[in-house]
Amino acid sequence: MKNASDGQPPIEPAKEIRVGISSCLLGDEVRFDGGHKRDRFITDTLSQFVTFVPVCPEMEIGLGSPRESMHLAKVDGEIRLVTTKTHEDLTDRMAGYARTRVAQIEQMKLCGFILKKDSPSCGMERVKVYGPLRTAPAKTGRGLFAAELIARHSDLPIEEEGRLCDPRLRDNFFVRLFAYRRLRFLFDTEWKLGDLVAFHTAEKLLIRAHDPVVYRKLGRLVAVAGQMPREEVEKAYRHDFSSALRKLATTRKVTDVLQHTIGHLRKHIDDASRHELLGLFEDFRGGLVPLVVPLTLLRHHLRHHQISYLQGQTFLEPHPKELMLRNHV
Ligand code: SF4
Known part of the structure; x- marks a missing residue:
């Protein structure tokens, strides 16, 4: 195994x-x-x-x-x-x-x-x-x-x-499909608490973009997971993670997550770059550009400044880019 x-x-x-x-x-x-x-x-x-x-x-x-x-x-x-x-x-x-x-x-x-x-x-x-x-x-x-x-x-x-x-339903289904694969890979192993914490850390922004309420609930679950039987933790995490991703990541929720990333970049980028990013986030919110546009610039800054917490977020690329799903939402 x-x-x-x-x-x-x-x-x-x-x-x-x-x-x-x-x-x-x-x-x-x-x-x-x-x-x-x-x-x-x-x-x-x-x-x-x-x-x-x-x-x-x-x-x-x-x-x-x-x-x-x-x-x-x-x-x-x-x-x-x-x-x-x-x-x-x-x-x-x-x-x-x-x-x-x-x-x-x-x-x-x-x-x-x-x-x-x-x-x-x-x-x-x-x-x-x-x-x-x-x-x-x-x-x-x-x-x-x-x-x-x-x-x-x-x-x-x-x-x-x-x-x-439907581009949004299609994106959502493939987000769930690839997330389910990652979840299966975690729980098919003799996972330890550290594995669950690492998994949850990488999935945080993705979960938040789909369901901010369950995002907080899962955070509380992971915080007390060490005091619970493993089977109970696994069952609860599986259920809540899956039900969170079943909810559509609306433009508003995704924009909120994008804006949240600015806090992590503040010390690293100048005002002009920050305004450029915020402008693209607003363009996305207003339907002027697809999600791939702000994400591409965001990824560029994260790579350039080596912001490892954000670089590791599955939210940035939840499914293979060759599927081009983010060009249409
Ligand atoms: S897989 Fe078979 S049963 Fe299902 S819709 Fe197609 S033909 Fe019908």
């Missing part, structure tokens, strides 16, 4: 970031119509940074491709998964499969999951639920596999490919 105290870098090779995915998004021809739903960002860009673990629940319960389509239907007050023409009820088969497959996720060491939207098996939210004939379906359902995955792994970053088209 690796130990974070061995002086190893805190991030393992990127290819070891394992992400579960609805396999039709990779271009696998597994859909009911024999086709796929390849997502170019996923196959051409994200695939360079993560290892995908493809899952197609409908194929894995033994249905072929092509196959009869299916949907969610409300029958006697219960949500059932039924085929659209022959009305075969696949609920129990899918639910049993989902329980077993999702239980394997822990062994698979996944850091996240990308689901296909609108699917009665994989859809995360707003999946159509059909009622009596001639009534419009209600967009209130969740695919059966997705429901089991979310219920059993509430801390795991899970997102639909459709929502990843």
